[in-house]
Amino acid sequence: MPIALLLAVPLTRAPYILSFSFLLLIYLTLAESYDVLSGYSGYMNLGHVCFFAIGGYTLAVIVTKFSSFPLALAFLLSPLSATIFALFISYPLFRLRGAYFAIASLALGILLYYIFVNPSFDWLAGGMRGLMINTSENRSIISYYLAVSIAIIAILTHYSIPKTKLGLALLAIKDNEDVAKTFGIAPYRAKTQALVISASIAGFAGGVYVYGIGYVNPLTVLNTEILLTPVVMTLIGGTGIYSGPLTGAVLLMIIQEVLWVKITHFHLFIYGLILVLVGLFMPGGLLRQTQIQKIITRLKG
Amino acid sequence: MLDIHIQILIGGLLTGGIYALIALGLTLAFGVTRILNVAHGDFLMLGSLVAYWVIYFTRTNPFLMIPILLLTFFAIGVTLYLGIIRSIVKKPPETMLISSIVVTLGLAFMIEDSASYLLSTRGMNFFSISYVLPPVEIGGIILPVTVRLISLIVIIAGSILLYLFIKRSLVGKMIRALIQNREVAISLGVRDTKISAITFGISIAFAAIAGLFMLMITSLSAYSGLELTIKALTIIILGGLGSFIGALIGALILGVTESYVGFYLGISWLPIISISVLIIVLLLRPRGLFGVE
Incomplete structure (x- = not known):
């Protein structure tokens, strides 16, 4: 039923609804894929948007530099490059734990921003101006359906992880990594697998996003607000449960949309206020609040 | 050629000294409360x-601002701790880190938004003060303007x-006790809330002082906070979370590295180099240079 509704959105022929749903699906995918690692293993990857940015830039570079390259293949290369990047950073990152891991991954996101901004890499990434993609006619429709499919993939992945051996390993790591190790779990391998899954989904979402909006620059994929959006969405909704990032993404997108329309100043201020309130009163997320859980169990009968 | 190197080195040490003021406060606050204050740089800003406003309107000597800033921001830090941070410290450890990051990021x-609004009503993006004194030459070495030299002396004195x-x-002893073992310290009668509030006050006050010095050597914008x-x-x-000496040495390493990189490669490389240094150090020592393994 919700899937049918999603598929029907382009039929409304309302560009506003279409672009809003597109953005919502992209952010939803980001939040779900972020939580694949962080929700189950407890490792807060604050630089998750790196994979999104790399996927997006991969698509943009391929489309602008090699115009004869088949588009479908470009879409496959964006998750691939994100995966390679994930493998590359997994060794240094997973030597760290707790606050160290969180900060190092955040630093990584910011590092990537400065690499894309650096004039020495202008020939590849276009610096601050970024890259424009030649637009095809049905761009918004194609990208919308791609976004629907990647969002569904992300939700299904998140949903099925706890039922797999990998999911159990991650949960054991979250409880106590050293004990998990003595019980025959290879923490490094489990964490890297989760990181690769989460990176490939985010990378694909990046490619779809850049194709959908038609351009990419460091600010659209890597500024501090975007960097932490998936984290915040997951926090609002609830972590380690597939409906958590979903709820958070929908709520935050609606709140932001209303704020942007109603208020001229202090968007960032109100966003910050939301963060403070969320962090203070419900770090486990909305779905973990006892009152809400009661309502959910009642609804289930 | 040697002169240039010495000048770069001195410039780097000055920057490093300012960084030390920022980092010392942050590491103290983290050590005592286990709260990662992401808004630290914004308090600096x-x-x-x-x-900037006070000096702009009253034309006072920037160095007279030090006691005023110390008192004001100490009070702000204590209020912040008692008003907001204290309720995060009471949370269970697994949610504390994420809560502290999200709340302070908020x-x-x-x-940032309030400051940017205040500045934009006056049509300003960047602010800085130029309080320039003539350069001093000692034995053929041109020292950076004396404001910097005085700053360095004040910074060193402040750190000591x-x-x-x-020590x-x-x-101070209670602060160290809390850093070493929170539970035992509290059971031995250290008043946790009072000491943590004082630590937060010191941390924020030092950030504000660092802000004053930054104002004199570079320009800042409403959005400089997160970068700092x-x-x-x-x-x-780099130095190891919660380590005093580590923060000091880490700050000097970063300051000098930035100074050299800025001279040879250009300032657009600074962030890339500084984060690369961090990643390399973490690869070699996952708990930082002076962190406890």
Whole structure:
């Protein structure tokens, strides 16, 4: 039923609804894929948007530099490059734990921003101006359906992880990594697998996003607000449960949309206020609040 | 050729000294409360903004601002701890880290937006003060303007005072006790809330002082805060979270590296180099240079 509704959105022929749903699906995918690692293993990857940015830039570079390259293949290369990047950073990152891991991954996101901004890499990434993609006619429709499919993939992945051996390993790591190790779990391998899954989904979402909006620059994929959006969405909704990032993404997108329309100043201020309130009163997320859980169990009968 | 090197080195040490002020406060606050204050750089920016307005309107000597900033921001830090941070410290450890990052990040956004609004009503993007004295030449070496030299002396004096305060005074001993073992310290009668609030006050006050010095050597914008926080985090992770000496040495390493990189490669490489240094150090020592394994 919700899937049918999603598929029907382009039929409304309302560009506003279409672009809003597109953005919502992209952010939803980001939040779900972020939580694949962080929700189950407890490792807060604050630089998750790196994979999104790399996927997006991969698509943009391929489309602008090699115009004869088949588009479908470009879409496959964006998750691939994100995966390679994930493998590359997994060794240094997973030597760290707790606050160290969180900060190092955040630093990584910011590092990537400065690499894309650096004039020495202008020939590849276009610096601050970024890259424009030649637009095809049905761009918004194609990208919308791609976004629907990647969002569904992300939700299904998140949903099925706890039922797999990998999911159990991650949960054991979250409880106590050293004990998990003595019980025959290879923490490094489990964490890297989760990181690769989460990176490939985010990378694909990046490619779809850049194709959908038609351009990419460091600010659209890597500024501090975007960097932490998936984290915040997951926090609002609830972590380690597939409906958590979903709820958070929908709520935050609606709140932001209303704020942007109603208020001229202090968007960032109100966003910050939301963060403070969320962090203070419900770090486990909305779905973990006892009152809400009661309502959910009642609804289930 | 040697002269250039010495000048770069001195410039780097000055920057490093300012970074040390930022990082020392952050690492102290983290050590005592286990709260990662992502808004630290924004309090620095706020400090420099306050200093900017006061100096702009009253034309006072920037160095007279030091006691004013210290008192004001100490009060702000204590209020912040008692008002907001204290309720995060009471949370269970697994949610504390994420809560502290999200709450302080929210605070950072709120400060940034308010400051940017205040500045934009006056049509300003950047603010700085030029309080220039003629350069001093000693033995053929041109020292950076004396304001910098005075700044360096004040910074060194401030760091030594803070060090003595922590090593010698009773409050300092309680702070160290809380850093070493929170539970035992509390059970032995250390008043956790009071000491943590004081630590937060010191931390924010030092950030504001660092803001004053930054104002004199470079220009700041409403959005400088997060970048500075990241720098301070880089430094304290480099040195090992919660380590006083680590933060000091990390700050000097970063300051000097930035100074050399800025001279040879250009300033657009600074962030890339500083974060690369961090990643390399973490690869070699996952708990930082002076962190406890």
